[in-house]
Amino acid sequence: MTIFDAVLLSYDEPMADALYSRLQRTLGGSVKRLHGVHGMRRAYRLCAEVVDREQFLLADGDFAIAADFDVAAVEPLDEGVSLRVWQAVNPVNGLAYGYGGLKLIRRSALREMGQAVDVLAALPGRIEFAQQIAGITRFNQSPFHAWKAGFRECAMLARGSEYGMAADGSRQRVEAWANSRNGEFAPYAAAGAREGVAFAGEFARLRTVRPPERPDVAAGSVCRRSRRPGGGRVSGPLVLIEPYADRLGGHHQRTLVALAQARPGSLVIAPRGIARDTVTGLREADARLVTSPAEHLAAALLAASQLAAGLSYAGLRAFRSRRQPTFLRRFPHQVTLIARCLAEASALRTARRLEPDAEAVVILSASEGLHGAAALLGGLPHLRFVHEQVTTEDAAARFLGRLARRGERQTVAVCPTQAVGDQLSAAFPGLPMVVRPFAVDDGRRLTDTERVGGRTAFGIPPGEAAVCLVGGWWPYKDIGIVDAALTRLKRPLHLVVTGTPLDDAVLARWRGLPNVRLHCVPGPVGEAVLRLVYGAVDAALVARRPGIGKESGLVMDAARLGVPLVVSDHDPDLTARLSGRPWALTFTHSTPDALVEALHEVIRRPPERPGPEVPRLLGMWSAAGQADFLTRTSASLRVEDCRC
The missing domain is CATH 3.40.50.2000 (Glycogen Phosphorylase B;)
Incomplete structure (x- = not known):
């Protein structure tokens, strides 16, 4: 059993599920997984929010850990060291160095990460390179993945290592990549390496003639919007959207009140109304309550949602017999997905109008489908707690989801359990997702x-x-x-x-x-x-x-x-x-x-x-701890990554 938390960071790797299981077997304990986050800087930042300990092990989605890796022998990082990288064997050229290797990293360092082409090179503090081989980097899972790995690594090596490697060392590794001929899809990795070197050369040439900088943008800026430093505690108001606030009792309503109390002055949007007991707690937190749309488009979206909900209810009554064809019995549930999507979009539009600079916008009880459509129609990046996957998208809903696929980059799904996260990752492989319990500890034990x-x-x-x-x-x-x-x-x-x-x-x-x-x-x-x-x-x-x-x-x-x-x-x-x-x-x-x-x-x-x-x-976390997590995670939505 390891004293460190562990995270597998996956995106679109075909073997990620199998390698995740291998990592769990080797390390023991509970290995977390962060999947589908667009942008490497944003993905690494989110890793810091899914762990409970300051130091944690981090593995890429294509890393196959060695079966004999002794995690019990891993020593914690010394003071002033932010990252340790173990070597990984490259399957197409036989090199063994830090590329794709297992990492031991500080959570606080990720929150304070600076700017660099290779994201982890911008960590504060020193970086250690272990001489031990911890596994194999299985990037060659498809022709595209092999080409991408060669292109990305060799473009950075040709540009100049940001880890202080000598020029001769970089040149030798580029040559090995360009001559890759072992293992599956090796020719694609070699082609990517050569094209990456050419790209780096062309990029360097173009930089010698730089256009005039905009007066309102600092040199080297890569962010669309300013953001708070990742390491500090933040305490601004939240936007909390709870579609089920009209219901009495339950830990959904309790969490809503606790988060509002942790961040006084937060905006609470309850499109279906709100229960009296919940109102009392929110007033004590000086929260602003909104139960109706704040603009015409939001009102139109909510009206369309109510119409769809009525159609779904009628369909449930009409097609409830099991003698009806399956597609007819599932039809009302598909309409419900659309109704919930429209209601969420209406609430997001209202949030955009009333609190455009909120620290975080969170849908506390979100639909299990049409995630990107809600973000695009709502026009606001947000976090969404997905508690379970009751209904999957059929053909029509999937078509709508594909049309709005780019909207998935404007949201992060927060799943209370790993089981729900696995279901959601399987259904929406491109949706950024983190695992974090929903319920919070208010400290009010029974007397x-x-x-x-x-x-x-x-x-x-x-x-x-x-x-x-x-x-x-x-x-x-x-x-x-x-x-x-x-x-x-x-x-x-x-x-x-x-x-x-x-x-x-x-x-x-x-x-x-x-x-x-x-x-x-x-x-x-x-x-x-x-x-x-x-x-x-x-x-x-x-x-x-x-x-x-x-x-x-x-x-x-x-x-x-x-x-x-x-x-x-x-x-x-x-x-x-x-x-x-x-x-x-x-x-x-x-x-x-x-x-x-x-x-x-x-x-x-x-x-x-x-x-x-x-x-x-x-x-479980305290309400204040949960609010801080939501704020830091939301900040990642505002960061435009500088590396593909």
């Missing part, structure tokens, strides 16, 4: 008074075991296994149920079970009632069907409030994080007897409560 008050409110005597089942009974929740387990209980258990929708027939059956004491609170409920529910119980029960990889707001709520968990092993990554924790009992999904055993364990000996360090274990 002893709330725990006593919760038991009193539901009439649960001290010493009697109780668990809660929170949230609507949606298809991805395995209520069937809960139903089967409750019928097999041998000892009494209090069960507190809240949420919407619920199944009245199932609840009626539970009321008649001899060992179940049911307490039902019809939902949705506000934060105050939800805290009473959690305060009344010994553990929160989370049962999901296998393969559901979206972030569990219930797990995050339990962690931040200090409530033990009884959770199914539906998500391998979550199960690994919970394994061996005294405050978490996991049970085999779809196995009622396993759940019965876990519930009996709660009855016999309630688990200890999770401590205040547990939210970070699950990847």
Whole structure:
């Protein structure tokens, strides 16, 4: 197990998935992946925002790590050193040097990166070059990738190394590239090398005759807009767009309020309206609330969205029978994608009008499709949290998406879990994407008074075991296994149920079970009632069907409030994080007897409560930390990269 975080940075490499799996096997632990970010400077900057530690390992999407690489022997960087580069074997010419090699890098250095043609040469501090070979750089995965690698590397070598390499060393490497004849697609790499050298020569010749500089642009400037230094803490207002702010309760609304409180004066756009409880929290944060479009085009987009939503609803009713052809049953869901895209574009237009210089524009609950179309129609670069991929694009929606493909460069998708990120990368290989948990830790753990008050409110005597089942009974929740387990209980258990929708027939059956004491609170409920529910119980029960990889707001709520968990092993990554924790009992999904055993364990000996360090274990950040991440990530959208 490594003490360093690790990131694979991929773009369009055909073997990236396989090499990512290889990196995970070799390094152990959780290796993160950043995929599809346009522009190398922007991609490296974003890498700094997906890791939790100051020093982390960074691998390119075409790097094949050696199976015997000993990560446990890797020493941290010394003071003043910002980067260490291991050697990689070049498969077409046999060279072994830093090109394409594994890197150990400082997060703070990436945030303070300067300007250079080779982006990492602009890091502050010293750079170390290790003599050990860490793997092979598999850039020769297609003719194009081989040509591009030769062109890019040799253009920079011919221009002059920015790492202090002697001219003779650069010339020898250029010659080796130009004479590449081993390995797959070697002739393409050689051709690219020769053309890269020619390009560098022509570029140098043209620079001897420079046009007059614009008086309003400093020499050497490569940015469209000014930006804050990457290493400093920023605290300006955000634009927070939440299409579901009209709903009561839930960690989406809680995160909205927490982010607004972390950045007072932020603009909150709620195109469907906003719940009263949420309004109260936002007013305390001095947030500006907008629930209607601020310009004519935004109003037209919202009207079109509402029309499409109505058409989708009618289609769902008309084509709900399974006897209908698949394309007809999927048609309403495709229209829903269009409706959500238009609503997002309307909100972005409003944000552009009311807060054009915001630190970051974030759609907190974004659609899983038509990402580029929303950015182009909205006319504003933005971040978008994509929580799950319920509906994929069919032919018509894909056609619209292809028309707006260039808009994907104006957005970054933020996925709360790696599983969602993998799904999104497979569906949208060109969409920039980072993985970052959505829920935030507000630090408001349950107090002893709330725990006593919760038991009193539901009439649960001290010493009697109780668990809660929170949230609507949606298809991805395995209520069937809960139903089967409750019928097999041998000892009494209090069960507190809240949420919407619920199944009245199932609840009626539970009321008649001899060992179940049911307490039902019809939902949705506000934060105050939800805290009473959690305060009344010994553990929160989370049962999901296998393969559901979206972030569990219930797990995050339990962690931040200090409530033990009884959770199914539906998500391998979550199960690994919970394994061996005294405050978490996991049970085999779809196995009622396993759940019965876990519930009996709660009855016999309630688990200890999770401590205040547990939210970070699950990847949660404070609201201030999340706001800083959103600001830094958004800054990358405003940087025009100087290198193709």
